[in-house]
Amino acid sequence: MKILIQNGRVLDPASGLDRTCDVALAAGRIVGLGRTPADFAPARRIDAAGCLVLPGLVDLAARLREPGHEHEGMLESEMAAAIAGGVTSLVCPPDTDPVLDEPGLVEMLKFRAEKLHQARLFPLGALTRGLAGEVLTEMAELTESGCVGFGQAEVALASNQVLQRALQYAATFGYTVWLRPQDLSLGKGVAASGALATRLGLAGIPVAAETIAMHTIFELLRGTQARVHLCRISSAAGVELVRRAKQEGLAVTCDISANSLHLTENDIGFFDSRARLAPPLRQQPDRDALAAGLLDGTIDALVSDHNPVDEDAKTLPFAEAEPGATGLELLLSLALKWSQEAGVPLARALGVVTCEPARVLGAALGTLSASVGKLVEGGVGDLCIVDPQAHWTVAPGTLCSQGKHTPFGGYELPGRVRFTLVGGQVAFERD
Numbered sequence: 001m002k003i004l005i006q007n008g009r010v011l012d013p014a015s016g017l018d019r020t021c022d023v024a025l026a027a028g029r030i031v032g033l034g035r036t037p038a039d040f041a042p043a044r045r046i047d048a049a050g051c052l053v054l055p056g057l058v059d060l061a062a063r064l065r066e067p068g069h070e071h072e073g074m075l076e077s078e079m080a081a082a083i084a085g086g087v088t089s090l091v092c093p094p095d096t097d098p099v100l101d102e103p104g105l106v107e108m109l110k111f112r113a114e115k116l117h118q119a120r121l122f123p124l125g126a127l128t129r130g131l132a133g134e135v136l137t138e139m140a141e142l143t144e145s146g147c148v149g150f151g152q153a154e155v156a157l158a159s160n161q162v163l164q165r166a167l168q169y170a171a172t173f174g175y176t177v178w179l180r181p182q183d184l185s186l187g188k189g190v191a192a193s194g195a196l197a198t199r200l201g202l203a204g205i206p207v208a209a210e211t212i213a214m215h216t217i218f219e220l221l222r223g224t225q226a227r228v229h230l231c232r233i234s235s236a237a238g239v240e241l242v243r244r245a246k247q248e249g250l251a252v253t254c255d256i257s258a259n260s261l262h263l264t265e266n267d268i269g270f271f272d273s274r275a276r277l278a279p280p281l282r283q284q285p286d287r288d289a290l291a292a293g294l295l296d297g298t299i300d301a302l303v304s305d306h307n308p309v310d311e312d313a314k315t316l317p318f319a320e321a322e323p324g325a326t327g328l329e330l331l332l333s334l335a336l337k338w339s340q341e342a343g344v345p346l347a348r349a350l351g352v353v354t355c356e357p358a359r360v361l362g363a364a365l366g367t368l369s370a371s372v373g374k375l376v377e378g379g380v381g382d383l384c385i386v387d388p389q390a391h392w393t394v395a396p397g398t399l400c401s402q403g404k405h406t407p408f409g410g411y412e413l414p415g416r417v418r419f420t421l422v423g424g425q426v427a428f429e430r431d
Contacts (some may be wrong), residue, residue: 001043002026002424004036008048008385012375013351014053014358023053025381028424031363033135033377046425048385051418054350055389056088056103056119056382058357058373060255061231061303062328064121065402067109067181068097073308073402079118081192081306081401082422083428085329086384088119089372090363093178095153101126101137103145118427120372120382122148127166132156136166137373139175148364149229151178154278156213158184164220171226176364180231180279181213181238192234192282196265204320205280207235214241221250229360230254232305234279236289243298253297253360256290257305258327258334259407263287267407273314273321275407295344301357302338304331308403326396326403330354333413336388340414381424390416 005023010033012018017033024032024040031037062082065073082090092109094100100109104383106123113121125147129135141152150170157163170177185207191197193204210233218241224413233239233254245252261278264287266277293299307324312323331353339349358365358373365372371379394411396404420428 002041003044003046003421003426004040004042004050004125005046005053005385005422008051008053008376010053011347011350012035013347014055014374015376016347017375018347023375024382025421025424028280028381030375030377030379030381033375046385048250050389051387052386053375054086054384054386055375056072056315056384056420056422057332057353057359058088059087059090059304059328059331059353060301060357060360061066061257061304061307062090062092063308064092065308066096072310073097073311075112075116077400077402078114078159078306078308081328081399082119082328084400084417084419085424086332086386087328087422088382088384088420088422089122091122091124091148093151093153094124095131095155099123099126099131100147100154101129103141106142106145106147117422117425118420121372123363124148125150127152127177128162133157133159133162136162136169139169140173143175147316148238148361149178151231154180156182156187158268160216160220166225167220167224167226167228169264171224175365176227176229178231179217181210181233183193183209183212190276190280191268192265194265194283196268200268200271205253207237208239208277211241212233212239218245218250221252225251225422227251232257232279232303233290233299234260234282239289239293239298243269243293243304246298253300254297255301255303255357258296258302258331259301259305259325260287260290261294261338262334263407268318271318272407273316274325274405274409276318276321276323277325278323291338291342295348300360302331302335302352303357304328306401308401309405310403324403326399326401326408327406328401329399330394330406330413331410332386332417333415336415337413341345359401372415381421383421385419388414393414
């Protein structure tokens with residue numbers, strides 16, 4: 001279908017484009033940006049007056065809960081949540097059941113996702129078989145089946161020797177290893193170590209659980225020259241270590257959760273299990289450092305950390321509740337909220353959810369690497385149309401995700417997605 005988007009403010013953080021113009025789409029691609037081909041006869045016109053026309057968002061951390069956890073989320077519900085939030089490309093971790101450690105499992109997941117004709121799915125393969133931390137997976141075969149990198153999800157590696165071998169192998173073939181830095185023995189608490197956790201009687205997770213793991217990873221990188229993406233940094237000390245690693249020239253990228261950008265440990269309140277997250281919410285200085293790192297480029301991407309949890313697993317005492325929150329539908333609004341409240345340039349706030357996460361994926365995107373997270377003529381027609389003046393109140397029961405638990409319930413957020421287009425077709429439309 002040929003579609004013409006008219007009168008919108010077209011903003012592409014990757015190229016710096018920011019002006020009111022038309023966008024023409026045909027055969028799944030952008031065929032006109034700021035101009036309409038002379039022989040273009042659209043089957044549909046979309047009036048985007050007063051709206052932002054943006055690249056589709058790229059989310060580097062979204063659990064879809066399928067296969068194996070369908071009681072908490074299914075591809076249909078979570079992909080619907082993605083496009084309702086303007087997310088057109090997402091990365092899912094390998095901790096499904098069964099674990100994504102066999103090519104057939106990856107191929108089946110991608111096939112099912114493609115059949116929905118919604119967001120694009122880019123799976124991470126398991127770094128070790130069954131995430132058991134002992135035997136490396138067949139990374140080459142998993143890459144051929146569609147994996148864009150390899151990780152352990154939330155399962156910390158006990159053996160540095162296994163990690164070293166994994167990095168050596170990954171470096172040989174140019175693969176990226178995705179790791180959430182957490183020390184196995186120190187990361188077993190439920191809240192950030194500090195006065196609040198002590199007062200509430202909650203087992204704490206010290207900042208050292210993150211930084212010790214990061215020191216280990218960086219030392220191994222110096223010897224292997226591998227490429228690592230650090231998932232969901234949570235502390236000021238962690239941000240500083242990443243800054244130094246980048247200055248040293250190590251091949252490191254990282255992201256933070258939108259939860260950590262806006263919330264602190266105080267949002268636990270009186271044992272509110274909606275704020276039971278991994279990594280845990282930390283203190284205000286940590287939050288400030290995360291925001292500063294995201295602004296200056298030390299941190300590459302902002303992620304939703306979408307992790308739907310069912311009612312039975314969440315409505316438990318704080319320490320027993322399953323960590324996680326729904327976030328796909330909130331990511332764009334939380335990026336806009338950061339821009340408005342902190343005075344962050346709009347292009348930067350949108351860049352960390354579009355072109356910057358796409359850059360992290362890089363060559364792993366294959367033929368899509370030149371256009372995912374960007375607006376370019378000839379590129380894929382993945383974009384969203386957003387009303388930046390609209391404000392909406394987060395009502396968990398109305399979210400598309402099967403998971404209804406979020407620490408932002410009741411918040412008023414800026415920006416409402418009106419249309420999401422994937423492959424040049426309207427995948428989501430809000431009246």
